[in-house]
Amino acid sequence: MVINISNLGDTAVYCDFGSEVNETINASVIDYFHHISKLIKNKKIEGITNLTPSYNKLIISFDLTITNYKKIKNFIEGLTINRDIKNNNQKIKIPVCCDDEYGLDFSRLTEKLNIDKDKILELYFSKEYFCYMTGFIAGMPFLGDLNENIRCDRLETPRLKMPKGSVGITEQFANIYTFESPGGWNIIGNTPKKIFDDKNLDQPALVNPGDKVSFYQITKEDYLNWNE
Amino acid sequence: MNKAYFEILRAGVNTTIQDKGRNHLHHVGIAVSGAIDQRNYTLSNRLVENQLNEPVVEFAYQGPLLKLKNGKINFAISGDIFFKIIRKNLEVEDGECYKSYILDEEDQIDIISTKNSTYGYLAVNGGFDLKKTWGSYSINTKANIGPNDGKKYSLNDKIFIKKIDIKSPINKKINYDYSTDNIIRIIKGTNFDYFSKDAIDKFFNEDFLITNLVDRMGIRLKGPKLENIENTNIKSEGLVRGVIQVPADGNPIIMLSDHGTVGGYPKIGVVIAADLDLVGQLTPGTKINFKEVSLEEAQNIFKAYTEDTNKYLNECN
Numbered sequence: 001m002v003i004n005i006s007n008l009g010d011t012a013v014y015c016d017f018g019s020e021v022n023e024t025i026n027a028s029v030i031d032y033f034h035h036i037s038k039l040i041k042n043k044k045i046e047g048i049t050n051l052t053p054s055y056n057k058l059i060i061s062f063d064l065t066i067t068n069y070k071k072i073k074n075f076i077e078g079l080t081i082n083r084d085i086k087n088n089n090q091k092i093k094i095p096v097c098c099d100d101e102y103g104l105d106f107s108r109l110t111e112k113l114n115i116d117k118d119k120i121l122e123l124y125f126s127k128e129y130f131c132y133m134t135g136f137i138a139g140m141p142f143l144g145d146l147n148e149n150i151r152c153d154r155l156e157t158p159r160l161k162m163p164k165g166s167v168g169i170t171e172q173f174a175n176i177y178t179f180e181s182p183g184g185w186n187i188i189g190n191t192p193k194k195i196f197d198d199k200n201l202d203q204p205a206l207v208n209p210g211d212k213v214s215f216y217q218i219t220k221e222d223y224l225n226w227n228e
Numbered sequence: 229m230n231k232a233y234f235e236i237l238r239a240g241v242n243t244t245i246q247d248k249g250r251n252h253l254h255h256v257g258i259a260v261s262g263a264i265d266q267r268n269y270t271l272s273n274r275l276v277e278n279q280l281n282e283p284v285v286e287f288a289y290q291g292p293l294l295k296l297k298n299g300k301i302n303f304a305i306s307g308d309i310f311f312k313i314i315r316k317n318l319e320v321e322d323g324e325c326y327k328s329y330i331l332d333e334e335d336q337i338d339i340i341s342t343k344n345s346t347y348g349y350l351a352v353n354g355g356f357d358l359k360k361t362w363g364s365y366s367i368n369t370k371a372n373i374g375p376n377d378g379k380k381y382s383l384n385d386k387i388f389i390k391k392i393d394i395k396s397p398i399n400k401k402i403n404y405d406y407s408t409d410n411i412i413r414i415i416k417g418t419n420f421d422y423f424s425k426d427a428i429d430k431f432f433n434e435d436f437l438i439t440n441l442v443d444r445m446g447i448r449l450k451g452p453k454l455e456n457i458e459n460t461n462i463k464s465e466g467l468v469r470g471v472i473q474v475p476a477d478g479n480p481i482i483m484l485s486d487h488g489t490v491g492g493y494p495k496i497g498v499v500i501a502a503d504l505d506l507v508g509q510l511t512p513g514t515k516i517n518f519k520e521v522s523l524e525e526a527q528n529i530f531k532a533y534t535e536d537t538n539k540y541l542n543e544c545n
Contacts, residue, residue, distance in 0.1 A: 137488060
């Protein structure tokens, strides 16, 4: 449930679902997101330009020439959201090559976490992850939660260019750099799989909020021969 | 007949196609993009009798040198821009902004530089012949979406123009007084309380310098360090254009059209909608001050801004 609604500037509504990060709170954010998306598609509400769901917030941007904060706030307060039990969430499997030329930060991780590379990989690949949100750069999924023994802070100095496909971890989260971009996550490997596809107009992001993701390890040969 | 197009003889610093922007994709991480200065974008279209949402060429600092091939067009440039028209016979005319011109085959437009601003707009009558992606023609260079494979233009690229027959030349003008203001009006951000009383005093009373780190994603400022007494990180959450984030180093960053869709730094404020064009045009080395307004005031200022834009649109003849 939305705990508090406030304005983010004069062109957005800030819906706060709480301060914790967990699947229950996030599921509620995603339910609101799906519900409002449907109402926008069916033209039940006008002037909304974007919905930005995250771990525990939903930002609703609007066109100030068409609507305003008060109208959108009243609309949100008047909604009845049912738990979306038969949502279309998917289970996705993503290949990762963790050879040292792709896993850029194993020396840092083994030192900080005080466990060896094999153990990090075992703990990383044995879990199924939940997609809390997609964003920052196009198609980048924010996944969680990592095993407690492989949680590590961001790099002290972010890289100016993360290679495309880099699979990173930080705190309780994992992600994938869908484009070459600046970034500060610890990189454990690289995926040859297309995570963002701008030719797929209906669903450009492979991983969407609410999806379950598991990773599996591939060899460098598999990586280089990957064909989609 | 062959299609008319601009041949790019010099690309300029950051030459792209922009329009109103691409909505309803924030949830997959795709920024809105769109023209940084929406008013000047709109005026450029009006000057060539286009629909106001036609895509135009946006350039920054040094603009492109363009040669027209296969056709005759009307064009106009908006912004605070120094440009020349080089006719086929090599005669050179000084260009005037907010005025429509005729360009003949083999004539060139040399957009030499912006003056006291960062961005300018070039519109052609009938528009450019481009493909829409997700409802917009805007080039998003961060995700490689839009015309030209989502990349900024480079030397020898072509920009195709929709074929139209010029029956009579367009002769339009707007008496636009290009002005800038160094006072940026903001509404308190959702993490305003994270900052010390001293930081808030400094935020509203001291100068902030626009650094060289300015692009379509955002503007980095330098000023007094804004002390955060709560937490220098928040759990990543959605951003909108105009949000002012303050990372651990205490220097604010203002989000512009190509900003990341989520961010994890505290938000001290949000620039009001009416001042976004102005903020986007700020050049490195400029000093600005922030002034707080209420939501209600911001909405009234936006109404006045819209009326002002409409006044220019209506005066165009």
